Amino acid sequence: MGDAMAQVSTAGKIEDFRLPSAEGLAAYRESILAERDPNRTVIIVCHGTGCIANGSPKVAGALRKSIAAAGMTAQVIPQIKTTGCHGFCSRGPLVIFQPSGLFYQKVKENDAEEIVKTTLLEGNPVERLLYRDPRTDELIPYDYEIPFYKHQQRIVLRNIGKIDPVDIRDTIAVGGYQALAKALTSMTPEEVLTAVEAAGLRGRGGGGFPTGRKWRIAVENARKNPGPVYVVGNGDEGDPGAFMDRTLMEGDPHAVLEGMTIGAYALGAHQGYIYVRMEYPLAVRHLSIAIEQARALGLLGENILGTGFNFDIQINRGAGAFVCGEETALIASLEGRVGEPIPRPPYPAEKGLWGRPTIINNVETWGNVPQIIEKGAKWFSKLGVPHSTGTKIFSLVGKVNNVGLVEVPMGITLGRIVEEIGGGVPGQDRFKAVQTGGPSGGCIPYELKDTPVDFDSLSAVGAMMGSGGMIVMDKRDCVVDVACYFLRFLEEESCGKCLPCRLGLKAMLEYLDKFSKGKGSQEDIDDLHSLARAIMAGSLCALGGTSPNPILTTIRYFKDEYLTHVVDHKCPAGVCKDLITYSIDPEICNGCRACARACPQGCISGEKKKPHTIDASACIRCGMCMDECPVGAVMVE
Amino acid sequence: MNAKKAKKEKAKKEKGDGLIRFTINGQSVQAREGWTVLETARQYGIHIPTLCFHPAVHPIGSCRLCVVETRQNNLTRVVASCITPVSEGVEVLTDSEEVQNVRRWVLEMLLANCPASLQIRELAQECGVTSTHFTVEHPEDACPRCGLCVRACDEVVGVRAISLGNRGVFKEVTAPYHQRSTDCIRCGTCLYVCPTGAMEQLFPQVSSE
Amino acid sequence: MSESFGNIEAILDRFPPQPEHLISALQDVQAKFNYISPAVMRAVCDHLGVPISRGWAVATFFKSFRLEPRGMHEIKVCLGTACHLKGGARLVEALERDLAVTRGHTSKDLNFDLDTVNCLGACALAPVVVVDENYQPTATHRKLKKVLKELK
Numbered sequence: 001m002g003d004a005m006a007q008v009s010t011a012g013k014i015e016d017f018r019l020p021s022a023e024g025l026a027a028y029r030e031s032i033l034a035e036r037d038p039n040r041t042v043i044i045v046c047h048g049t050g051c052i053a054n055g056s057p058k059v060a061g062a063l064r065k066s067i068a069a070a071g072m073t074a075q076v077i078p079q080i081k082t083t084g085c086h087g088f089c090s091r092g093p094l095v096i097f098q099p100s101g102l103f104y105q106k107v108k109e110n111d112a113e114e115i116v117k118t119t120l121l122e123g124n125p126v127e128r129l130l131y132r133d134p135r136t137d138e139l140i141p142y143d144y145e146i147p148f149y150k151h152q153q154r155i156v157l158r159n160i161g162k163i164d165p166v167d168i169r170d171t172i173a174v175g176g177y178q179a180l181a182k183a184l185t186s187m188t189p190e191e192v193l194t195a196v197e198a199a200g201l202r203g204r205g206g207g208g209f210p211t212g213r214k215w216r217i218a219v220e221n222a223r224k225n226p227g228p229v230y231v232v233g234n235g236d237e238g239d240p241g242a243f244m245d246r247t248l249m250e251g252d253p254h255a256v257l258e259g260m261t262i263g264a265y266a267l268g269a270h271q272g273y274i275y276v277r278m279e280y281p282l283a284v285r286h287l288s289i290a291i292e293q294a295r296a297l298g299l300l301g302e303n304i305l306g307t308g309f310n311f312d313i314q315i316n317r318g319a320g321a322f323v324c325g326e327e328t329a330l331i332a333s334l335e336g337r338v339g340e341p342i343p344r345p346p347y348p349a350e351k352g353l354w355g356r357p358t359i360i361n362n363v364e365t366w367g368n369v370p371q372i373i374e375k376g377a378k379w380f381s382k383l384g385v386p387h388s389t390g391t392k393i394f395s396l397v398g399k400v401n402n403v404g405l406v407e408v409p410m411g412i413t414l415g416r417i418v419e420e421i422g423g424g425v426p427g428q429d430r431f432k433a434v435q436t437g438g439p440s441g442g443c444i445p446y447e448l449k450d451t452p453v454d455f456d457s458l459s460a461v462g463a464m465m466g467s468g469g470m471i472v473m474d475k476r477d478c479v480v481d482v483a484c485y486f487l488r489f490l491e492e493e494s495c496g497k498c499l500p501c502r503l504g505l506k507a508m509l510e511y512l513d514k515f516s517k518g519k520g521s522q523e524d525i526d527d528l529h530s531l532a533r534a535i536m537a538g539s540l541c542a543l544g545g546t547s548p549n550p551i552l553t554t555i556r557y558f559k560d561e562y563l564t565h566v567v568d569h570k571c572p573a574g575v576c577k578d579l580i581t582y583s584i585d586p587e588i589c590n591g592c593r594a595c596a597r598a599c600p601q602g603c604i605s606g607e608k609k610k611p612h613t614i615d616a617s618a619c620i621r622c623g624m625c626m627d628e629c630p631v632g633a634v635m636v637e
Numbered sequence: 638m639n640a641k642k643a644k645k646e647k648a649k650k651e652k653g654d655g656l657i658r659f660t661i662n663g664q665s666v667q668a669r670e671g672w673t674v675l676e677t678a679r680q681y682g683i684h685i686p687t688l689c690f691h692p693a694v695h696p697i698g699s700c701r702l703c704v705v706e707t708r709q710n711n712l713t714r715v716v717a718s719c720i721t722p723v724s725e726g727v728e729v730l731t732d733s734e735e736v737q738n739v740r741r742w743v744l745e746m747l748l749a750n751c752p753a754s755l756q757i758r759e760l761a762q763e764c765g766v767t768s769t770h771f772t773v774e775h776p777e778d779a780c781p782r783c784g785l786c787v788r789a790c791d792e793v794v795g796v797r798a799i800s801l802g803n804r805g806v807f808k809e810v811t812a813p814y815h816q817r818s819t820d821c822i823r824c825g826t827c828l829y830v831c832p833t834g835a836m837e838q839l840f841p842q843v844s845s846e
Numbered sequence: 847m848s849e850s851f852g853n854i855e856a857i858l859d860r861f862p863p864q865p866e867h868l869i870s871a872l873q874d875v876q877a878k879f880n881y882i883s884p885a886v887m888r889a890v891c892d893h894l895g896v897p898i899s900r901g902w903a904v905a906t907f908f909k910s911f912r913l914e915p916r917g918m919h920e921i922k923v924c925l926g927t928a929c930h931l932k933g934g935a936r937l938v939e940a941l942e943r944d945l946a947v948t949r950g951h952t953s954k955d956l957n958f959d960l961d962t963v964n965c966l967g968a969c970a971l972a973p974v975v976v977v978d979e980n981y982q983p984t985a986t987h988r989k990l991k992k993v994l995k996e997l998k
Contacts, residue, residue: 050968053981089970240926243967278873278910279966319869319908321804322964336868336896338804338907343698343720397928397969404970435927471927485930489964495907496782496801496808497699500739503746506806507771527770534742537715537735538701598987600943623936624987787899800899802906813902814884814913820898 018298021306022181025172025299032173041078041120042098044161048085048247049282051092055109056082059093062112070116078120081170084251084286086161087405088148091131096143096161103143104129134401134423151421153383154407155391156367160251165286168293171254177299179370183262184307187373192266193219196369198377200389205234205325205362206440206466207542208388208455217349218267218357230353231264232360233274233313234330235283238322239438240489242469244393245363247405249276249283252367253290257300257313259366262373264311267359272313274363275330278320287315322493326541327352327360329495340495341541362467364393384410388454392468396422399431399474408453415449418472425474433473433557437466439486440546442553443479462553464546478575479554479561484512486550494543501544504535508551515562516576518569525555525562574636577621581637584625586611588633595625595634661729674718674729675703685731686740686764688747688757689783690719691830694792700783702760704739706730715739745769747781754779754833780835782808786827794826799843810835812843821845853878854886858893865896868904872911881912917952917959919997923985924974926965932972938962940987944994957998 019025045051045060063080078097086094091105095115104115107129118126130139131146140146163170171177183192197212222229233256237245249256260272276284291313294300302310321339323329327348329339334353352358368390372380381389388410394417397403401423408417418424418431425431433443436453442463444451451457458465473482491505511528514520532548539545555562564570571579584595584604591609596602603619606612611633614625626634656667661674661683668677673696678685688700698717705718708728715735730736744761749771751757757779761767784801787810791797798821802811812818821844828836857874861867871890872882879886882905891901905911923929923938938949938960947953947960968974971983977993 049966049981050970050983053968053971053974053983089968092970237967238964240930240965241928241969242965243969246967279963316870317873319873320910321908323804333869334866336864336866336894336904337900338801338903343717395967395969397972398931403928403972438927469927471931473931477931482927485927489925491805493964494805496803496805497697499700499702499743499746499781502782502805502808503750504742507742507746507749510771530738531742533735534739538704538739538743540698540701540717600940622939623933624940627933627936627986628988797897797899800903802903804907811902813887813898818899 018296018303019305020298022185025177025181025305028297029172029175029178032169036173038099041076041100043078043080044094044096044098045080045082046084046086046092046094046096046161047082048089048092048250049243050085050089051094052282054092056093056107058109059095059107059112062109063095063115066112066116067120070121072120081164083163084160084165085247085405087157087247087407088146088402089404090402091404095129098162101142101144103131103141103146105131148402148404148406148421148423151416152407153391153409155371155383156248156255156364156393157252157405157407159255160247163252165251165253166289166293168254168290168297171252175374176254176370177258179374180258180261180299181305183265183373184305184309189266189268192262192373195372195377196263196266199372199380200387201365201368201372201380202388202455203362204364204368204392204467206239206437206464208465211361211365214349214361215263215267215359217347218359221350221357222268225357228271228354228356229267229269230356230358231260231267231269231272232330232334232353232358233260233272233363233366234325234327234360235274235276235280235287235363236318236322236325236330237277237280237467238325238493239467239469241395241397241435241471242438242467243395244405244468246280246283248363248367248393249274249280250286253283253287254294255367255370256287256363257290257294259369260313261300261304261311262369263359263361263366265309267357269359270310270312272311273316273334273353274313275316275318275324275334277318279318284315284317291315321495322489323495323541323543326543328541330360331358338495340497341543343540364468385452385454387456392453392465394453394468394470396470396472398435398472399425399428399477400472401426410454411452413450414444414453417453417470418449422472425472428474431472432475432477433479435471435473435482435550436469437464437549438469439490440464440542440549441466441469442549443473443482443557444553445557448557462549462556464549476573476575478516478571478573479558480512480516480565480571481573481575483550483554484509484516487512487547490543490547498538498540498544500535500538501540501547504531504539504544505547507531508535508548512551515565516571517578518565518576520566522566524566529555580621581616582614582619582621582623582625583616583635583637584612584614585633585635588631590631590633592630594628594630598624598628600624657723657725659723659725659727659729662731668723670723672723674705674707674716674721674723677723678718678729678731683731685718686760687719688760688781688832689785691785691789691832693830694785694788696720697784697788700781701743702740704736706733706736740764741766746771749773750775751779751781751833751835752776753838754781754835756833757781777838778835779833779838780810781833782810783832784810785830785832786810786836786839789826789830794822794824796820796822796824798822798845799827810839810843815842818843818845854889858890861894863893863895865894865900868894868896868901869908872901872905876911881915883913914952915956918957919978920959920961920976921994922961922963922966922976923949924964924966924968924972924976925962926967926969926972926974928969929965929973934973937973937975937985937987937990941990944991958994 093107095104095107201211202208324333324339326341328341333339348358393407435443496502589611596604603615687703696719698720703718744766748769752773798818945953975982975985
């Protein structure tokens with residue numbers, strides 16, 4: 001990845017002159033567009049983290065080489081552009097042709113020559129690289145027709161996949177910073193604030209608190225106590241299985257910068273921070289470059305666009321603590337202290353960083369702001385549903401065919417997301433449950449697949465929108481195991497300050513551990529509910545306060561599965577180690593001994609080319625045999 | 638209260654006498670701006686159990702034993718009384734079902750995690766908790782990680798020899814690098830404020846030589 | 847790893863002597879010196895005006911800080927939800943057995959650091975393992991054994 005990152009930047013030197021005014025920005029945009037031929041082929045190679053890991057830099061390099069070798073005349077040589085994540089991660093590396101939209105998936109380095117020959121020179125698609133719809137078996141050559149994209153509404157993600165995130169000229173060419181220019185030159189701070197209120201934007205980080213109302217609180221507090229106001233972009237996306245914020249920060253960093261600058265104008269803030277998880281080095285890099293380039297053009301820093309408004313942004317990296325996604329813990333971290341939350345009230349909007357009114361919003365929330373200003377609050381409020389306006393980005397992962405990033409209007413049903421956009425569950429006709437909201441959320445069973453995905457509907461079924469992680473589970477996933485998983489995750493991440501969380505997570509795990517071993521009783525389940533209530537009421541912050549959610553929702557919707565563990569001592573999904581047995585199907589086993597070689601216990605025996613057997617008494621249920629078996633002869637029950 | 642007195646009280650209130658009036662368990666109480674609910678309760682002799690609270694240092698609301706239920710403007714919350722400022726007209730309940738539930742489970746967890754502390758056993762007994770559902774993993778542990786020793790060394794003594802290292806279940810009172818502190822002045826304040834007797838065990842490991 | 851200690855001043859001078867820079871300063875010195883030794887910690891704390899006890903508290907609270915020398919190679923196994931569902935936990939256990947080391951520690955020969963991470967955000971490649979900043983997509987025990995063999 002270190003090498004791959006060095007290859008990513010394609011930006012030349014950005015002219016180091018500050019745009020003197022909004023008119024200057026418009027003129028600069030015109031000059032960029034004038035230099036570009038809209039009909040010239042641009043070959044886009046996705047360089048999101050997923051595609052990079054799958055070798056997209058090599059694909060880009062091979063394409064450049066093949067193009068150079070093809071000896072085309074200068075006018076028709078296509079440009080190769082590396083962009084952020086397109087979202088269709090299960091099909092990467094992705095190569096897309098603009099302006100046509102021709103879409104190639106799972107492209108390898110040695111496909112480059114054929115692509116150049118067949119598509120660029122002869123004008124035909126390379127059929128084996130086209131997307132084939134698994135349900136209709138038809139080839140779909142253009143990205144906008146592929147169901148995965150067709151059913152989405154990409155607003156916050158609209159630029160990602162089209163622009164090179166480390167070349168601000170691309171951002172300006174597609175209209176970036178026009179909203180900022182509009183806000184600074186034709187709107188008062190109060191008008192900007194009213195627009196965000198009227199749009200009905202709610203926080204995208206998990207809490208869903210009305211953004212405009214939060215800003216209003218900060219403005220009022222600043223009026224009562226004059227002094228600095230701060231804005232913070234929360235890029236500490238810690239929910240496992242969620243990568244929306246990473247994609248936004250990597251693929252369209254200026255959307256975040258512009259949103260924060262507009263917000264700062266509304267709030268009277270002059271200093272901003274973006275707090276980025278250290279596990280996202282590419283995001284840190286792209287944001288840093290974006291800030292440098294924005295400063296060079298006078299879109300950040302002093303006297304922005306000649307309007308006299310000053311605002312600058314600093315990047316702070318996280319240091320490996322999920323709890324720092326919580327507002328007050330984040331503030332503690334910015335102040336150089338351990339990331340321990342403090343009780344709220346007072347809320348950061350009243351008293352936050354350095355005791356001053358501070359607005360912390362998730363980077364996706366900030367990413368929504370420019371479009372609200374550019375297209376108007378009324379336009380935004382018509383998207384989605386009345387109390388959850390706009391769109392939301394979700395990371396659809398787990399047991400689903402189309403693993404990736406999707407942006408949909410609020411109110412679309414869960415089933416539509418998993419089936420129409422996600423393409424359903426591989427090998428099974430329905431999902432078992434969808435886990436939303438990370439460790440604070442809940443599992444929604446298939447029976448509730450028509451639940452609209454919006455803040456209030458999800459809360460009503462006991463789940464939570466959360467930051468947008470959507471984990472699809474199938475029959476081979478055990479809900480007791482998943483509840484255990486989230487508790488163990490939180491146990492490691494708990495700051496440890498308050499007893500209900502520090503000791504309570506351990507306590508809940510004792511019960512769950514019992515269940516996963518086939519022990520326990522109905523009385524235990526009742527006690528667990530009482531303990532959960534105590535933890536929810538007594539915890540200092542939302543990490544502890546919402547920690548019982550995965551248990552409570554799984555017990556609510558999958559009570560039978562818990563009882564099967566406890567009463568029948570079986571794990572129907574075949575996951576809980578103490579309740580399962582591994583065995584080899586003698587009808588399928590071909591005696592290749594791959595399993596015996598992989599077995600760390602040496603407990604698989606048999607003659608070469610004859611069916612093998614596992615000695616259950618020595619088996620530790622590590623699963624290596626199942627992973628190594630080339631014919632699927634290892635069974636778990 | 639007769640009508641004349643009532644009128645006088647009302648006038649005094651409206652003039653702003655700096656007093657904040659609310660109720661605890663239905664009883665009318667008065668406090669000054671800036672007081673906490675716990676301080677007010679203590680002033681009136683209303684008992685609320687605590688562990689991580691000590692009047693010499695800032696409260697942090699970590700043990701949650703002092704939780705109370707507050708009702709104001711149709712909003713019910715469970716909050717730690719040691720860090721909750723008083724507010725006009727709030728109804729505070731120190732022994733509601735919700736509060737008792739929190740206290741009961743927190744004490745059960747303390748019994749399992751600080752089994753070596755006599756003081757915690759006594760505190761639990763006072764609140765009616767005499768046994769625990771949970772496994773005892775460290776029979777010699779008495780430290781509830783309340784941080785009073787750390788806060789005292791910081792705020793009262795100003796030496797800051799010890800701190801709470803790590804996080805979550807691994808949180809521990811220690812001197813840097815698990816060595817004996819070179820900044821410690823052996824004043825013994827930490828021993829004095831420790832509510833469970835744990836510092837007696839820890840002192841030889843963290844204090845200066 | 848054996849950098850001249852004098853270089854630390856060059857790094858610390860980038861930070862105004864204020865306690866708020868503690869985390870950023872520790873991150874930068876660790877990048878240079880591989881881990882935060884007692885001497886490095888003292889230099890950072892003295893420069894920023896922070897008691898050592900607070901430096902210790904911060905360095906042990908945040909899991910990216912190392913207070914002991916690190917191994918030659920770093921293996922990080924993602925245990926995000928998607929990776930968990932695709933067998934991430936089994937991979938960690940297998941590596942622990944292979945390298946005779948518990949997660950969060952360095953192997954006895956100081957060759958390998960084995961760690962778990964909470965979601966790297968590359969969920970389509972589950973299970974994900976990162977070896978020295980190189981992502982191993984859809985990792986299997988067999989693939990990893992090969993990679994590790996080449997590094998030994």
